[in-house]
Amino acid sequence: MIQVVINRTKSAQIQSFEISGHAFFERRGKDIVCAGVSAVSVGAVNAVHELTGVTPEIDHESGLLRCTIPEHLPEETSGKVQLLLEGMAVALRTIEIDYGKHIKITFKKQEVE
Known part of the structure; x- marks a missing residue:
């Protein structure tokens, strides 16, 4: 199962x-859940970088993508980054609705900023 954890500030x-x-929906190369999650998440990271100029901290290897947004961005830039990431979250939730046996999304919110 693919585990998605989205961390929010206070x-x-x-x-x-x-x-x-891994989704294990289908064999390697035919797994539409894995392909969808990969396309949505990597596309969002690429869009953040390309459209806002912000370079997130990325850790990417087989079966793992970790992305952290830099702190203290200008308000306008932060708003654009957030819109792109919220779009990613919506797309991932849509995949979860249809393929919930293969992907689980958890949202965590910080108590203190």
Whole structure:
């Protein structure tokens, strides 16, 4: 199962996310759940970098994508980053609705900023 953890600040902004595991929906190369999650998450990271100029801290290896957004961004830039990441969260939740046996999303919120 793919585990997605989206970490929010106390003010509800997405600060980081981690995606780990494998869907095991189908054999390698035919797994539409894995492909969908990969396309949505990597596409979001690429969009953040390309459209806002922000370079997130990334850890990426087989079965793992960890992304952390830099702190203290200008308000306008932060708003754009958040819109892109919220779009990613919506797309991942849509995959979870249809393929919930293969992907689980958890949202965590910091108590203190």
